[in-house]
Amino acid sequence: MVKRSEHRDLFPGALELMILKSLNWKPMHGYALAQRLKDISEDYLQIEEGSLYPALQRMLKSGWLETEMGLSARNRPVRVFKVTDAGKRHLEQELASVERMFAGVTRVLALAGQ
C-alpha cells in the first residue's frame, strides 16, 4: 500500500466492509469495484487496486461472496462478485457494530474535555 502522510490507515476490517457494501448495492467485477471505491471516497482513501484481490479471495473463502459471469461496461464477459445471504448478514452485523463504535468514540471525544 502506498502511504501518504495526509491519509490515515484503514482500521482492520474496513476494506472488507466497504467491499461488501459496494457489492451489496451492485455486483461488480474487480476493476469496477476499484473505480467505485475511488470515486465515492473522492480519492481520499488511497487503495492500491491489486490489494482488493486478496481481500476478495478471503471473503470468497469465508462464504460472504460468490462469483458469477456478467458483463462489463464494455460488454465484455467478466467475472462478477456478488454478496451471498451469509455475506448480507455479516454486513448488517458489522455495520451495526461499527456505528456503535463510532457513536461511542464521538461521545467520548465530545464529552471528554469537560
Add this chain to the structure above:
Amino acid sequence: MNWLRQFFSRRRRYEELSESIREHLDEKIADLMDRGMTREKAERAVRREFGNVTLIEERSREVWQWPTLEGAWKDIGFALRQLRKSPGFATIAILTLAIGIGGMTAAFSVSEAILLRRLPFKDSGRLISLHELIREDPHDFNVTAPDVLIFQRESQAFSGVGGYIGAGFDVTGAGAPFHAMAERVTASLFPTLGIEPLLGRTFTQKEDENAVPVTVLSYSLWRERFQSDPQILGKTIDLDRRPYTIVGVMPRSFEFPLDAGRLSHRDLWVPMSFTSAEKNSEGENYDYGLVARLKAGVSMAQAQIDVDRVIAMIQPSYATISTGLHLRGYFRTLREETVRNARPLLSVLLGAVALIMLIACVNLANLLLVRTAGRKRELGVRLALGAARRVILRQLLTESLLLSVMGGAVGAVLAVFLVRAAEAALPDSLPRLNEISIQWPMFAATFGLAAITGVLCGIVPALAGTRTEVLDSLREGNQGAGQGRSQQKLQSALVALEIGLAMLLLVASGLLLRSFAKMLETDPGFQSQHVLTASFSLPHLDYPTQQKADEFYTGLQHRIEALPGVTAVGFSTDIPTVGQNQGRLITAEGHVRRAGEGFLIASTYLVQGNYFEALHIPLIRGRFFDARDEGAGAPLVAIIGQSFAEQYFHGEDPIGKRMKVGDRFDSAMPAITVVGVVGDVKQGSLDQPTSNQMYEPVSQAAAALGPMAAMLGVVGNMDVVLRTTQDPALLTPDLEKLVHQLDPLLVLSQPHTMDEIVAATQSSRRFNTVILTAFAATALSLSLLGIYGVLAYSVAQRSREIAIRMALGASRKIVLLKTLRFALLLTAIGMAGGLIASIGLTRFLKSLLYGVKPLDSATIMGAVLVLMAGSALAGLWPARRAASIDPMQALRSE
C-alpha cells in the same frame, strides 16, 4: 465439508483469480486507451497502479492454501534446489553424517548383542557359574566331577544345579562321517537353564544315572543332517560307533555353553553319566562346569555363604591327596562369564566409534558455519527485498533437516551393511555373534544428535546474520570484519577439537599396530611351516586297551613315513597355539615349598612317534623319547619345558631328577625321571604368556598316574603331526586314505596346515588392529578435511587484507608460509590436547596391548608426525590459493 470442497475446487479458484485479474487489467487498459494513451503507456500505467501482479496473485492464492503443509513442501523443494547448487558441500555433509550415524549404530548393535543383552535363558539374571579354587594357587578352575554331585545334593541356595563338560564324538550313520562337538550335561542342566526343547524332551535323571545312550540334537544338526525330519524322535545316531536314541531337538537360538562364540557351537548334548572313575576322582580334574539358579529371594551374599558351607563339607576328602590345601568356592553370574573376554575389545570399539561420531558432528558444524557465512549476502538481499525473517529461517531449518534426513538414510544403509560385515568378519571367539541385529533406538538417537547438530549449526549463525548487520554487509560488499573473526575463532576451536580426537585415535591404533607386529615377531617355540596336522579319536568299543591304540598309532606312523616328502611324523594329545591342554599337579623330589608359593601345574602332552622333530621343537638338554621308553616296565620318563626347568630346578641340571604327580613327593605315586629339556611352545595365541609344560610318552601315561591310572582310560584322542618338504596341504587326501586303510570308520577331522592354525589364533588381534586403524584413518581424513575447510574460509574472508599486504610488498612466499603456519599452529594446539587425553585414556587399552606400553614413545612420535604432515598437506591448497591472489584483481572486485 467446506474445506474438502474447497480443496478440490482450488484449481478452478486459481484459474478464476488469474482471469479476474486479467480482466481487470484489460478493462483498465481499454479505458486509458479511450482517453488517448498509447497502448504501451496504458499498460505501464495500469501495472503501476495495480501493484505487483505476481505478488498479489501469490498472496491471493495463499488464502486458499494450508500454510503449514504446503509451505513445508515448498521449503523442501527450495532446500533441495539450494543443495543441488553446492553438490560438493552436500556430498561431504551427507557422507559425514552417514559415517557417524551408520558407524555408531553398527558398533552399538554389535556391542549390545554381545555385551548387554540378557542371555536367552529364562530369568537369566539368576543364573550363576560356580568355580573352585585352591587358595594357595593362583589358577582359575571350574569344579571336579564329584563336586558337581555334592553341590547337587547338598546346596540349599540353588533351585537347580547342572554340570557340563565338553566331549567329541565321531558321528556316522547320518550323512558323511564327521566329528561332532558335543557336551555331556547332567539331567538337571536344561531345567536349570529354563529352556524347553523344540521337539521331544530332555534327559531324565534315570537316563543320566544309568548311562542310557540318548541324545538331544541341536537345531542346526537336525536341519542339516536330518532335513528337519518331523519324525526324528526315536531314531538313532551313531556316536563313536554306538547307537544313541534321539529324544529331543533344541530350539534354533539355543546355545550352551556360550563362552567361545562360534567355536563353541555344540551339535548335540548327551547325558553326563559320570563313570565310577570320575566319581572317585576328588581333587583331580577341575574341568567340569557348574551352572546353578539362585532360589527366589536368595541374594548373592547368601548364596556365597551356602557355597562356603558346601566347600567345607568337601574339604576333608581332600586330605588324602592334598594336605595343606584350602579349597574355596566363588561364582560369577553367567552373563558376566560370557562377556568377560569380549568386554575390553568391544568397549574400545564403542569408544572409538563414539569419537568418530563426535568428529563427524564437529565437521558438520564447521561445514554449515562456512556455508551460512558464505550466504550472508544472499540472505541480506532477500531480506531487503521483503522476505519475512521467519520464512528465511524456516527455509534454513528445512535445509539442515533435509541434510540430516538424507545423511540418516545413507547412514541406515551403511549400518545394515556394517552389521552384516561384522557378523562375517568378527573373530570367532566372540560370543553370541549370531544374535547381532540392528538396534534402531540407537539409530534414532544418533540421528537425533546429528539433526540437532545440523539445526544448531545452520540456524544459529543465520539467526545472528538476519539482523541489522545485514545492511552493513550489503554496503561493504563483504562480511563485517567483527562477525567474520568471531566465526573464525569458533571454527578454529572446532577444528582443534577434531584434531585432538583424531590424535587420540591415531595413538590408539598405533599402539595396536605395534602390538600386532610384536605378536607376529614372537617365537612360537616351533616351526609351523611345512607341517600338516589333523585330529581323530579312537572309539572305546573298538580300541578297549591302550595297546590296541598304540598299535594304531605305530601303524599309521609307518604308513605316513612311507609317503614321499615326509620327514617326520608324531602324535600328541594336544598341539601348540590352540589353547587346549590338560594340567597336572607336579612335585619335584627334594623341593621345599616356600610359604605363599603356588603349586606347580604343568600342561601335560602325551606324545608318540617323532613329535618334537615334526614340529622342530628344539632339544636343549638330554634326549627325546625313544625305544627305551616303550616296553612294559620301562622306567617312567618325562621331558620338561624350559620355563619348567628354570622355575622348578632353579638353574640346576634337571636331567636325572625325579618328580611325581600330586602335591607332595612322599606319596604312593610312581616317580618319573626327567630325561630331556625342550624349548617352550606357545600353548595359546602368541600374545599369551608361556606356561610350564611337560611331555610323557603315551605308552607310559597310565603308569605315571599310579593308583589313579583308571581315571585316564585309553588315550585315544590324538592329533597327528607330520612334516614334509612340499606343500603340506597337498598331503591331506593321502593322509585320509591312510587312516581309512587302517580303520574305515574312523573320521579324520580338521586337517589343517600348522601355518593356518597359527594364523587363526592371530585373527582376533588382527581384527582389533584393522578396525581401530580404519577408525583412525577415518578420523584423520575427517580432521584434515576440517583443517582444509577452516583455512579455505579464512583465506576467502581475508582475501582483501591479503591483497593489501601483497600490494604493500609482502612476497608470495611469506603469504604461503603464514597461511601454513596457521594450519600447523592449529594442529599443534589440537595435538597437545590429544596427547593429554591419550595419557589419561590409553590405559583402558592395556588389556589389548602386547609387548607395548600404553605411552610408547615411538607410537606417539609416529602419530605426531602423521598429523603434522597431514595438516601441512591439507593447508597447502588454501595456502597456495592465498599466495596466488592477484592484489589488483582482488581489490578491484570489491
